[in-house]
Amino acid sequence: MSEFPARPLPALTEDTAPFWTAGERGELLIQQCDHCRYYIHPPTGFCPQCESRETHFQPVSGRGFVETFTVNHKQWMPGLPERYVLALVRIAEQDDVRLATNIVGCDPDAVTFDMPVRVRFEQAEDLWIPLFAPEEVFAPENAA
Amino acid sequence: MSSYPEKQTAITGIGQSQISRGADKSALGLTIDAAMQAIENAGLKRSDIDGMACWPGGGGEANGFAPVSIPALQDALRLKLNWYSNASETSGQFGALFNAIGAIAAGLARHVIVFRTMYEATARKTSFANALNKPGERVYGIFNWYAPYHVYAASLQQALFFNQYVHRSGIRPEQIAQIAINGRRNAALNPAAVYRTPITVDDYLAAPIIATPLRLFDCDVPIDGATAIILSHRDAARDGPNPLTWIEAVGSSMRYRNNWVQLDALSTQAQPEVARMMWNRTDLTVKDIDVAELYDGFSFHTLNWLENLGVCGLYEAKDFIADGKAIALDGEFPINTNGGALSAGRMHAYGQVHEACVQLWGQGGARQVKGKGGQGPKVAALTTAGGPLAGCFLLARD
Ligand SMILES: [Zn+2]
Numbered sequence: 001m002s003e004f005p006a007r008p009l010p011a012l013t014e015d016t017a018p019f020w021t022a023g024e025r026g027e028l029l030i031q032q033c034d035h036c037r038y039y040i041h042p043p044t045g046f047c048p049q050c051e052s053r054e055t056h057f058q059p060v061s062g063r064g065f066v067e068t069f070t071v072n073h074k075q076w077m078p079g080l081p082e083r084y085v086l087a088l089v090r091i092a093e094q095d096d097v098r099l100a101t102n103i104v105g106c107d108p109d110a111v112t113f114d115m116p117v118r119v120r121f122e123q124a125e126d127l128w129i130p131l132f133a134p135e136e137v138f139a140p141e142n143a144a
Numbered sequence: 145m146s147s148y149p150e151k152q153t154a155i156t157g158i159g160q161s162q163i164s165r166g167a168d169k170s171a172l173g174l175t176i177d178a179a180m181q182a183i184e185n186a187g188l189k190r191s192d193i194d195g196m197a198c199w200p201g202g203g204g205e206a207n208g209f210a211p212v213s214i215p216a217l218q219d220a221l222r223l224k225l226n227w228y229s230n231a232s233e234t235s236g237q238f239g240a241l242f243n244a245i246g247a248i249a250a251g252l253a254r255h256v257i258v259f260r261t262m263y264e265a266t267a268r269k270t271s272f273a274n275a276l277n278k279p280g281e282r283v284y285g286i287f288n289w290y291a292p293y294h295v296y297a298a299s300l301q302q303a304l305f306f307n308q309y310v311h312r313s314g315i316r317p318e319q320i321a322q323i324a325i326n327g328r329r330n331a332a333l334n335p336a337a338v339y340r341t342p343i344t345v346d347d348y349l350a351a352p353i354i355a356t357p358l359r360l361f362d363c364d365v366p367i368d369g370a371t372a373i374i375l376s377h378r379d380a381a382r383d384g385p386n387p388l389t390w391i392e393a394v395g396s397s398m399r400y401r402n403n404w405v406q407l408d409a410l411s412t413q414a415q416p417e418v419a420r421m422m423w424n425r426t427d428l429t430v431k432d433i434d435v436a437e438l439y440d441g442f443s444f445h446t447l448n449w450l451e452n453l454g455v456c457g458l459y460e461a462k463d464f465i466a467d468g469k470a471i472a473l474d475g476e477f478p479i480n481t482n483g484g485a486l487s488a489g490r491m492h493a494y495g496q497v498h499e500a501c502v503q504l505w506g507q508g509g510a511r512q513v514k515g516k517g518g519q520g521p522k523v524a525a526l527t528t529a530g531g532p533l534a535g536c537f538l539l540a541r542d
Contacts (some may be wrong), residue, residue: 004294006220007291007292007293007294008281008283009283009291009292010282010283010288010289010292011282011283011288017307042403044506047186060431067410068304068305068311068410069304069307070300070303070304070306070307070355070356070358071356072294072300072354073352073354073355074299074352074355076294076296076297080294082292083508086293086295086300086303086304086355088405088410096406099408100293100295102293102294124292127292
């Protein structure tokens with residue numbers, strides 16, 4: 001996606017910085033309750049299941065499913081490609097953790113509901129942006 | 145049921161500026177027009193107004209979304225207020241009205257002026273067109289989880305919700321089109337609407353796709369304009385020139401994750417719980433609704449509201465609207481009688497409040513609905529907002 005205009009980037013907080021920077025190590029980090037193992041997203045340091053304040057950032061599998069998506073057709077600004085996919089991906093570990101993302105590595109028209117996807121990262125300044133590609137892209141015969 | 149305070153609150157006056165694709169006066173000037181018209185319409189004087197509310201408040205950004213603040217209007221009109229409040233984090237744009245109900249019930253004010261002003265048509269000619277996520281900026285606030293993903297306008301997020309709705313309901317584009325076609329048909333009968341030329345299914349299908357499945361005619365029209373509503377204690381409303389018209393019930397809840405990514409139910413948005421709250425506060429039922437002004441910031445909000453109000457079942461809107469007869473002015477459930485935001489302009493739910501009063505007061509002219517008994521409408525349903533935001537209420541008259 002290098003042909004895109006620079007991505008606007010999120011301002012970080014103490015809660016969100018681990019999520020946006022762990023891609024440098026190839027890790028997708030989601031906050032998890034130390035006690036009941038519930039995944040807390042967005043990260044808050046408070047478990048809504050058991051009220052624990054003891055949490056850590058857990059590397060997850062990076063696998064997920066397309067909960068919903070849209071193929072953008074409008075050129076909002078110069079340099080923006082004609083078509084790209086915005087999606088919400090639910091992570092394989094817990095249905096109610098959704099990540100906004102772009103689906104990359106395939107024709108935009110090939111994206112479907114519940115399609116298995118896996119994370120890859122793109123560096124932007126000091127952040128590592130999680131993107132997702134179809135799981136089949138990662139199969140050994142398709143690996144770059 | 146009679147103890148709920150909204151039933152002691154009446155809409156006593158309405159006002160609206162010229163609505164256009166480019167105003168010949170400032171946003172404050174438009175707001176003064178709407179406010180003075182509303183005060184006069186209620187049979188009041190400036191000195192009678194003792195409260196003020198608006199949505200969202202005066203942000204002052206160049207994008208025209210929130211161009212006028214409460215202090216600016218208060219000072220322009222030299223009002224003497226006992227209570228005032230903006231309402232940016234509320235149950236959609238109706239939160240300003242709901243706050244005013246509370247203020248009136250608490251005795252803090254007797255006649256509250258509530259306004260919404262938009263200056264997006266002019267803003268788009270002079271500055272960055274879209275409200276969200278500007279390139280090169282670090283993004284704070286509610287949309288920052290979307291920041292890096294080239295999300296430059298609300299329509300992209302809405303398209304995410306809409307696509308799941310289409311996937312699950314099986315609605316077809318020519319059925320969705322009926323919302324825009326109905327709006328334009330009604331706008332043709334509304335001299336104040338911005339787009340009045342009727343459109344067909346073919347026009348709808350030929351228009352550009354914005355983001356699948358959203359097409360151009362599914363998106364409302366940015367305008368310059370202002371609407372003002374006078375909310376009064378019911379006791380103070382009886383002497384006014386307009387028929388006594390009270391707020392019968394409100395839905396204002398937040399019982400779901402209020403988050404543009406984690407929202408519990410994407411395909412119904414936040415509406416079901418909000419509608420349930422409203423029905424729990426009244427003896428009226430969906431069968432009592434004579435006319436409905438359902439939010440159409442995007443056409444699928446209207447489809448959602450038809451289902452979540454209980455007009456039809458979940459994912460059955462496609463069959464209910466069918467060829468559009470049921471939602472037309474002479475249909476069983478007339479909606480968006482002034483053209484809605486899709487054709488009358490993006491007055492952001494306050495155009496709907498204005499129009500509901502026009503209909504209840506029998507001032508709709510060529511677009512006047514007859515009501516269930518043929519004696520004019522007595523009950524109007526109003527709904528607003530999308531995504532994690534939703535609000536709704538019923539208006540009723542004697
Ligand atoms: Zn826990």
